[in-house]
Amino acid sequence: MAVASLHHTDAASLEAEMRAVGTRARAAASVLAKASTETKNTALRAAASALRSRMTALLAANAEDVAEAKSRQLDAALLDRLAIDEKRINAMATGLEEIADLPDPIGRRDAEWTRPNGLLIQRVRVPLGVIGIIYESRPNVTADAGGLCLKSGNAAILRAGTESARSSRAILACLVEGLESAGLPAASIQLVPTQDRAAVGVMLRMDDLIDVIIPRGGRSLIERVSAESRIPVLKHLDGICHTYIDAGADLAKARQIVVNAKMRRTGVCGATETLLVDRKVVATHLKPILNDLFAAGCAIRGDAETQALDARVTAANEQDWSTEYLAAIISVRIVDGVDAAVAHIEHYGSHHTEAIITEDANAAETFLAGIDSAIVIVNASTQFADGGEFGMGAEIGISTGKLHARGPVGVAELTSYKYIVRGAGQVRP
Amino acid sequence: MAVASLHHTDAASLEAEMRAVGTRARAAASVLAKASTETKNTALRAAASALRSRMTALLAANAEDVAEAKSRQLDAALLDRLAIDEKRINAMATGLEEIADLPDPIGRRDAEWTRPNGLLIQRVRVPLGVIGIIYESRPNVTADAGGLCLKSGNAAILRAGTESARSSRAILACLVEGLESAGLPAASIQLVPTQDRAAVGVMLRMDDLIDVIIPRGGRSLIERVSAESRIPVLKHLDGICHTYIDAGADLAKARQIVVNAKMRRTGVCGATETLLVDRKVVATHLKPILNDLFAAGCAIRGDAETQALDARVTAANEQDWSTEYLAAIISVRIVDGVDAAVAHIEHYGSHHTEAIITEDANAAETFLAGIDSAIVIVNASTQFADGGEFGMGAEIGISTGKLHARGPVGVAELTSYKYIVRGAGQVRP
Numbered sequence: 001m002a003v004a005s006l007h008h009t010d011a012a013s014l015e016a017e018m019r020a021v022g023t024r025a026r027a028a029a030s031v032l033a034k035a036s037t038e039t040k041n042t043a044l045r046a047a048a049s050a051l052r053s054r055m056t057a058l059l060a061a062n063a064e065d066v067a068e069a070k071s072r073q074l075d076a077a078l079l080d081r082l083a084i085d086e087k088r089i090n091a092m093a094t095g096l097e098e099i100a101d102l103p104d105p106i107g108r109r110d111a112e113w114t115r116p117n118g119l120l121i122q123r124v125r126v127p128l129g130v131i132g133i134i135y136e137s138r139p140n141v142t143a144d145a146g147g148l149c150l151k152s153g154n155a156a157i158l159r160a161g162t163e164s165a166r167s168s169r170a171i172l173a174c175l176v177e178g179l180e181s182a183g184l185p186a187a188s189i190q191l192v193p194t195q196d197r198a199a200v201g202v203m204l205r206m207d208d209l210i211d212v213i214i215p216r217g218g219r220s221l222i223e224r225v226s227a228e229s230r231i232p233v234l235k236h237l238d239g240i241c242h243t244y245i246d247a248g249a250d251l252a253k254a255r256q257i258v259v260n261a262k263m264r265r266t267g268v269c270g271a272t273e274t275l276l277v278d279r280k281v282v283a284t285h286l287k288p289i290l291n292d293l294f295a296a297g298c299a300i301r302g303d304a305e306t307q308a309l310d311a312r313v314t315a316a317n318e319q320d321w322s323t324e325y326l327a328a329i330i331s332v333r334i335v336d337g338v339d340a341a342v343a344h345i346e347h348y349g350s351h352h353t354e355a356i357i358t359e360d361a362n363a364a365e366t367f368l369a370g371i372d373s374a375i376v377i378v379n380a381s382t383q384f385a386d387g388g389e390f391g392m393g394a395e396i397g398i399s400t401g402k403l404h405a406r407g408p409v410g411v412a413e414l415t416s417y418k419y420i421v422r423g424a425g426q427v428r429p
Numbered sequence: 430m431a432v433a434s435l436h437h438t439d440a441a442s443l444e445a446e447m448r449a450v451g452t453r454a455r456a457a458a459s460v461l462a463k464a465s466t467e468t469k470n471t472a473l474r475a476a477a478s479a480l481r482s483r484m485t486a487l488l489a490a491n492a493e494d495v496a497e498a499k500s501r502q503l504d505a506a507l508l509d510r511l512a513i514d515e516k517r518i519n520a521m522a523t524g525l526e527e528i529a530d531l532p533d534p535i536g537r538r539d540a541e542w543t544r545p546n547g548l549l550i551q552r553v554r555v556p557l558g559v560i561g562i563i564y565e566s567r568p569n570v571t572a573d574a575g576g577l578c579l580k581s582g583n584a585a586i587l588r589a590g591t592e593s594a595r596s597s598r599a600i601l602a603c604l605v606e607g608l609e610s611a612g613l614p615a616a617s618i619q620l621v622p623t624q625d626r627a628a629v630g631v632m633l634r635m636d637d638l639i640d641v642i643i644p645r646g647g648r649s650l651i652e653r654v655s656a657e658s659r660i661p662v663l664k665h666l667d668g669i670c671h672t673y674i675d676a677g678a679d680l681a682k683a684r685q686i687v688v689n690a691k692m693r694r695t696g697v698c699g700a701t702e703t704l705l706v707d708r709k710v711v712a713t714h715l716k717p718i719l720n721d722l723f724a725a726g727c728a729i730r731g732d733a734e735t736q737a738l739d740a741r742v743t744a745a746n747e748q749d750w751s752t753e754y755l756a757a758i759i760s761v762r763i764v765d766g767v768d769a770a771v772a773h774i775e776h777y778g779s780h781h782t783e784a785i786i787t788e789d790a791n792a793a794e795t796f797l798a799g800i801d802s803a804i805v806i807v808n809a810s811t812q813f814a815d816g817g818e819f820g821m822g823a824e825i826g827i828s829t830g831k832l833h834a835r836g837p838v839g840v841a842e843l844t845s846y847k848y849i850v851r852g853a854g855q856v857r858p
Contacts, residue, residue: 030775034798115820119809126801128831207655211831226636232661232832253854260856346459368849369463372555380548380852389857390848391544402557402640402845403661404833416831419819420797423809425682427689428818 017193018202021157022209024187025130029155031185033127037104039182044100044147047178048093051143054174058089061170062139069163081137082163092143092171095394096178099147102393105412106153120422125415127153129211132203133396134159134225136217139167145216146175146189148396152414157210159192159200161217204229214409216397234405236397238324238350239269241382244341244367247280248360251288253379257357258289260381263296267326269398270353270385274321274331276341282309282334293330302332321348338363342370349373352400353385374400374407446622447631450586451638453616454559458584460614462556466533468611473529473576476607477522480572483603487518490599491568498592510566511592521572521600524823525607528576531822534841535582549851554844556582558640561632562825563588563654565646568596574645575604575618577825581843586639588621588629590646633658643838645826663834665826667753667779668698670811673770673796676709677789680717682808686786687718689810692725696755698827699782699804699814703750703760705770711738711763722759731761750777767792771799778802781829782814803829803836 032040051058062084069082084092108125115121131154135141142158149156160168168191176186192199204213207230214234215225222235243261245254261272277286282305290310293300300306301316313332320331321344335341338356345354355377356367364378375385375398387395387408395408405413461469480487491513498511513521537554544550560583564570571587578585589597597620605615621628633642636659643663644654651664672690674683690701706715711734719739722729729735730745742761749760750773764770767785774783784806785796793807804814816824816837824837834842 030801033801113820115818119813121819129801227659230656232830234832250854256856257854264857372459372462372558373847375848375850377850378852380850380855381857383857384548384850384852384855389544390550391542401661403663406845407848416835418802419804419836421804421806421809421813423807423813425679425686426809426813427685428693428810428812428815 011198014194014196014198015202018199019206019209021190021192022130022206025155025157025190026209028185028187029127029129032150032153032155032188033106035153035184037106039184040104040150040153041100043150043178043182043184044096045178046181047143047147047175048096050174050177051089051093051096051171054170055086055089058084058167058170058174059086061166065139065164065166074163078137078163082139082167084139084167088140092140095140095144096147099151099394099411102151102411104151105415110417117426118424119426122420122422123417124420126418128414128416130155130157130209131414132157132159132210132213132231134200134203134213134215134217134221136161136221137163139164139171141216142168142171142191143175144394145214145396146172148394148411148414150179150188152411154414155187156189157192157203158189159203162195165195201228204231207231214396232404234397234399234409235401236269237400239271239352239385239398239400240274240322240324240348240350241270241272241352241385242274242276242341242345242349242354243272243382244276244335244338244345244354244356245278245281245285245289246338246341246356246358246360246363246367247278248358248363249281249285250357250359251285254285254357255289255292257355257379257381259292259296261355261383262293262298262330263328264381264383266328268383270383271326272330272355272382273323273325274333274348276333276335276344278338278341279334279336286332286334290332297328299329300332301329303334305334306332324350338366339370342367345371345373350400352398353377353382355380355382374398440627443623443625443627444631447628448635448638450619450621451559451635454584454586454619455638457614457616458556458558461579461582461584461617462535464582464613466535468613469533469580469582470529472579472607472611472613473525474607475610476572476576476604477525479603479606480518480522480525480600483599484515484518487513487596487599487603488515490595494568494593494595503592507566507592511568511596513568513596517569521569524569524573525576528580528823528840531580531840533580534844539846546855547853548855551849551851552846553849555847557843557845559584559586559638560843561586561588561639561642561660563629563632563642563644563646563650565590565650566592568593568600570645571597571600571620572604573823574643574825575601577823577840577843579608579617581840583843584616585618586621586632587618588632591624594624630657633660636660643825661833663826663828663838664830665698666829668700668781668814668827668829669703669751669753669777669779670699670701670781670814671703671705671774671778671783672701672811673705673764673767673774673783673785674707674710674714674718675767675770675785675787675789675792675796676707677787677792678710678714679786679788680714683714683786684718684721686784686808686810688721688725690784690812691722691727691759692757693810693812695757697812699812700755701759701784701811702752702754703762703777705762705764705773707767707770708763708765715761715763719761726757728758729761730758732763734763735761753779767795768799771796774800774802779829781827782806782811784809784811803827
C-alpha cells in the first residue's frame, strides 16, 4: 500500500514536472512565432559565441560524461560519438552561425490567388509550435536541433541521452545565453530535467503541448517512440541504400561512384549497402568494381554468381538484402535489367536513397519513376543524401516517411502554414 | 481453453482478411502511381456514369439501410445523413466529374535547382500510397473519398459506417466499374469487408500497408482513431470558429457577415460559434446584430453585459466558450480590443477558422499574426472555410492539425514528394 502510493506520487510529480516544461515551451512558442528574423539570428550568433567562450567548461562537463561512460564500459563507438573536443565545439558554433545565415522560412508567402468573388487568399509559412526531440549520445544534437528549431520559430524540448547529460546541459547553457541576449524566452529551448526513462513516456502523451516528435537514434529508439507516441512523429528509419549499375553504365563513372557511395563514410545513412548489377555488364563492369572495393578495404557478400567471379566474395544470405551495415561491408546481386533492380529495391529497400548508373535515358526514367524513395539519383553517389549537399542548409535528419516532410528535414520542413483570407464584406451564398 | 482458442482463431482470421485487403491495396497503389491523368479521369467519368445508370439499385440498397436504421430507432439527424435520393446520387456523380476536371497533382514539379557541383535537383509530387478512410453514416463519402484518392494516385481502403453498409457497397460497385473500364485494378478502392469493430483496430495497426488514416466523423471517432493508430492520422477536430467585431468594423459589413457566418448553414464546421465584440462598439454594433440574429431564429447565450443589452439573451457559462454547437445557437462575449479577442480565441478556440471585421489595417494585421488557426479571415464570413470556396476543388475535410496539411485537404494535400537528382558522375568529396 505504501509502495503503491509512493509510486503514484512519483508518477504524478513526474507528470507535473513534464507538463510544466511543456507549458513553458508553449508560452515561448507564441513569442518565437512573432520574433523577427534579426532577433532569432542574434540569439543564434550569441549562442555560437558562448560555445566558444565557454570552451573550458564544455570540455570539463564532457570529460565527466566520458569518464562515467568508460567506468560503465560502454562501447568504443558510443565513446566516439560522445566525446567532444575543441574542434567539435567550434563545429557546433559554426553550425549555429550557418543556421543564422539561412533564409528565414517564417512569413514566406508560398501562394496567393484571388477568387472570382474578390477574396484574396494567401498561404503563409508559420512555425509548427513545440517540437520534441529525443536523441542518444551525440551532444552536438543539442546545439544543432536547438538552433534549427529556433530559426524556424519553434520552441524545442530536447531529451538528450543519459550518457551525454552533463555535456548537453553545458551546451544548453550557451543556447540560453544566446536566447536571453536577444530578449527571447529562456524556455525556447529546454532539456527534459530528468533522465528517468518514464519522462519519455509522459512526453509522448503530451499531445496538447507538443506538436511533433523527432526521434534521432537507432531503430529501437525510433520504434519505441512510434509505438508510444500520441503526437505525430517525423522519423528517420533505416537507410538501406542501393546503387544499380545498368547495362548502359559508363564504366569510369560506375567505378568512382560505387567506391564513393560505399566507402566515403560508411556510418552515414546515405551510404550504399547493396550493389545491384545488370547481368549484361557483369564481365566488363563488376569485376573491376569488386577489385576497387576490396582495394578500399570493403568486405563483399555476394550472390552465387558474384562469388563465382572472385574467391574473396563471401555468401550473402536473405538477411543481407535488408541489412543496413553502416560498416565497410557491401552486398552484391546480379539482376536482369532495370525492372528487376526496381523490384529488388522495392522489396528489400527502406525508401531512403537509391541511384542508377547509366547513360541510357530510358533506363534512367524507368528507375526514377519506379523507385518510391525519398531521393532517387542518376549518375551520382548516394552519399549526396544530405540537406547541406542539397543546398538546404543544416538538417535535423532525413525523413523516410511520406507525410509532411520527405528526405532532408531542414528549417523549411520544420514549418506549417496558414491561410490568410482578405475580403471586403463577402458572405457565402 | 476452448473459448480462448476460438477467440484467437477469429482474431487471426480477421487479421489475415484485413492484411489481404491491405496487400491488394499496396499492389494497386503501385499501378495507380504510374497511371496517366487520362486513365484516372476515364475511370472517374465512367464511375459517374455508373452511378447514374445504376440509380435504381442504389436507391434500393439505401432503402434497406434506411429501413434497418428506422427499425433500430436511430435518430432523425442520422437518418437524414444516411438517406440518398436521385438528387444526392446525381450530386455524387457530378462530384466525380468535377474531380476529373481538376488538375492532376501527380508529377508536378514543385521546385528545381542546380548545385554548384552540377547536380540538378527536382522535387516532384508523388502519391502518398494507401489511404485509409474511416467514416460514419454518409454514404456519399464512399464516392467522394474514393474519387479524391483515385485522382491523387492513391489506393483507398474505406471503412464505412455500419448503418450505410449496403449503400456503400452499391456505390463501390459503381467505382469499381469505372476503374475496370479504364484498365485500373479493382482493388484501387476497397471497402473493409466486415462491419466487425475489431477490423478498425487491425486496420490502425497495419502501418506497413497503409500510409495515412483519415477519420471523418464525430469527436469520439476521431479520438479513438488518434489514440489507437500506429499510422499517421490527418484529422479534422472541432470547428469552434469565431467572428470578432473590432472597433473599426463597418456596421453594414458586420451585420451581413455575422448572420451569414452563423446562420447560412449551422451544421458545417466553418459556422461561427462565438461572436466577440469590442466594447467600444457595443452600443452601435452589437444591438442591431443581436436583433438580426434573433430575427434569423438564432438563440443567443451571452456574458453579463450582453444579457443586459437584451432580455432575450440567456446566460453563457464557461463551457459555452468551447462548445461547437452546430446549431442555431451563438455565444457572445464583449472584449477590450483585438488583443483580448486574440487571447480569448487562443484559449478557447480549436484553431480552425476565425474572422475579424474591421476597416482598421493595424487591427487586421494584429489579428492575422496573433491567431494560430488554419484559416484567418478579414471582412468575410467564416463559412468560406471550404476547399471548393478556396478554388481547390473537392475536399476530404479541413485539417486542424499542423503536420502535412492544414486547412482544406484536397487532391494536392493527398500527395507527398520525392527528390530526383540528375548527375554526370559526381561523387561527394
